Amino acid sequence: MNFDMPIDRTGTSSLKWDWFKDKDVLPLWVADMDFAAPEAVTTALTRRAGHPVYGYTLPSDALYEAVLGHIERHFGWKVEREWLLFIPGVVTGFNIAARLVGEKETIAVPTPAYPPFLSAAKNARREMVKVSLPIEDGRLVINRKVLEAQVTAETKLLMLCSPYNPGGTILTNEELSGIVDFCEERDILICSDEIHADLVLDEKGTHIPTASLSEAAAARTITLMAPSKTFNIPGLGCSMAIIPDEKIRTRYKAAMEGIVPHVNLMGYEGAMAAYIHGGPWLKEALAYLRENRDYAFQRLSAMKGLKPLLPEATYLIWMDARDLGVQKPAAFFEENGVGLSDGAYFDAPGWLRLNFACTRAILKEALDRMEKAIEKI
Numbered sequence: 001m002n003f004d005m006p007i008d009r010t011g012t013s014s015l016k017w018d019w020f021k022d023k024d025v026l027p028l029w030v031a032d033m034d035f036a037a038p039e040a041v042t043t044a045l046t047r048r049a050g051h052p053v054y055g056y057t058l059p060s061d062a063l064y065e066a067v068l069g070h071i072e073r074h075f076g077w078k079v080e081r082e083w084l085l086f087i088p089g090v091v092t093g094f095n096i097a098a099r100l101v102g103e104k105e106t107i108a109v110p111t112p113a114y115p116p117f118l119s120a121a122k123n124a125r126r127e128m129v130k131v132s133l134p135i136e137d138g139r140l141v142i143n144r145k146v147l148e149a150q151v152t153a154e155t156k157l158l159m160l161c162s163p164y165n166p167g168g169t170i171l172t173n174e175e176l177s178g179i180v181d182f183c184e185e186r187d188i189l190i191c192s193d194e195i196h197a198d199l200v201l202d203e204k205g206t207h208i209p210t211a212s213l214s215e216a217a218a219a220r221t222i223t224l225m226a227p228s229k230t231f232n233i234p235g236l237g238c239s240m241a242i243i244p245d246e247k248i249r250t251r252y253k254a255a256m257e258g259i260v261p262h263v264n265l266m267g268y269e270g271a272m273a274a275y276i277h278g279g280p281w282l283k284e285a286l287a288y289l290r291e292n293r294d295y296a297f298q299r300l301s302a303m304k305g306l307k308p309l310l311p312e313a314t315y316l317i318w319m320d321a322r323d324l325g326v327q328k329p330a331a332f333f334e335e336n337g338v339g340l341s342d343g344a345y346f347d348a349p350g351w352l353r354l355n356f357a358c359t360r361a362i363l364k365e366a367l368d369r370m371e372k373a374i375e376k377i
C-alpha cells in the first residue's frame with residue numbers, strides 16, 4: 001500500500017479531524033492512523049453490507065481461530081477458546097475489571113496514564129492509587145521497585161499498559177516477571193491492556209503478553225487486546241478480554257451483565273479479515289511508522305525546549321515541553337496550527353503526545369509549524 005497517499009477524511013465525522021472544525025490545525029492527537037485499513041477489511045465489510053439482514057450476530061468459529069492463531073504466531077502464547085470474550089472496547093474492558101475490586105480495596109494506576117485509566121476507579125466507585133513512573137535512560141519505566149515504593153496494602157488491582165501508552169515502553173521479561181511476582185505476593189489482580197502489542201517499532205523489541213509469562217501470571221491476569229490500533233479499525237469496536245482463570249472469568253462476565261452490548265456484526269467481520277489477511281499490510285505499516293518515528297524524533301529533539309522520548313512501540317511520541325517557556329504547550333501549538341494531546345489529561349501537565357501515524361507530508365508540515373512557532377517564543 002502507498003502510505004504516502006493522502007486520504008481526505010472530511011465528511012466521515014472523524015473525531016481526530018473534526019475536533020478542530022474549520023481551523024487550520026493539523027490533528028496529531030487521538031490514536032488513530034490516517035491510513036486506509038487493509039483492503040481485505042474493506043472487501044469483507046462491503047460483502048457483508050451486501051446482505052441486507054443486519055441481525056444479532058455471533059463470533060464465528062473462523063473468527064476465534066483467526067484471533068487465537070494471530071496471538072500464537074505473533075507472541076507465542078497459546079490461548080484457549082473459552083478464555084476469550086469479545087467486548088466492544090478496551091476502555092470498556094478495563095472499566096469492567098475495575099468493578100471486580102472490593103469496597104475497601106484500591107486500584108493502582110501508573111502515571112502518566114492514557115486518560116481513561118484515570119477515571120476507571122472513580123467510575124467503579126473505588127479509590128485510585130497513582131504510581132508515578134520514573135524516566136531512566138530516556139525510557140518510562142514500570143518495574144517491581146516502582147510498584148513496591150508506591151502501591152498500598154489495600155491495592156487489589158493493577159492497571160498495566162503494555163506496551164506503555166504514553167511513552168511507548170516495551171516491558172522486558174525481567175520487568176514483567178518482577179511485576180507479576182510482586183502482584184502474586186500481594187494478591188493483586190492484573191489488568192494488562194495490550195492494545196498496542198502489534199505496534200512494536202524497535203527492531204530488537206518483542207512484546208511479551210503478561211499472562212504468557214507463567215501459569216501463575218495467567219491465573220491473575222485479565223489481558224485486553226484488539227485489532228483496532230493494529231489495523232486502524234478502531235471505529236469498528238471489536239476487542240477481546242482473555243481470562244484464563246475460570247473464577248475471574250465468571251466474575252468478569254457477571255460484571256458485564258446487562259450493561260455491555262454485543263460487538264456489532266461489522267466489528268466481527270473487520271476483525272476476522274484483518275487477522276486473516278492483514279499481515280502484509282501490518283508489515284508495511286510498521287516500516288512506514290518506523291521511518292516516521294525516526295524522522296519526528298530527530299526533528300523534535302532538535303527543537304529548543306522539547307525533550308521527546310523515543311517510543312519502542314506505539315505510533316505516539318511523548319515529550320516534555322516544560323522548558324518551552326509557555327504556560328500551556330498544547331494550546332500554544334494549537335494556536336500555531338498543530339493539534340497535540342495535552343499531557344495534563346495524562347496527569348502530566350507540560351507534556352505533549354504526538355501521533356505520527358499520518359502521511360510523511362503532513363508530519364513534515366506539522367513539524368515545520370512547530371519549529372516556526374518555537375522560533376517566535
Ligand SMILES: Cc1ncc(COP(=O)(O)O)c(C=O)c1O
Binds near residue numbers: 114193195
Ligand atoms: C492504552 C489504550 N487502551 C485503550 C485504548 C482505546 O481502546 P478502545 O477504543 O477499544 O476502547 C487506547 C486508544 O488510544 C489506548 O491507547
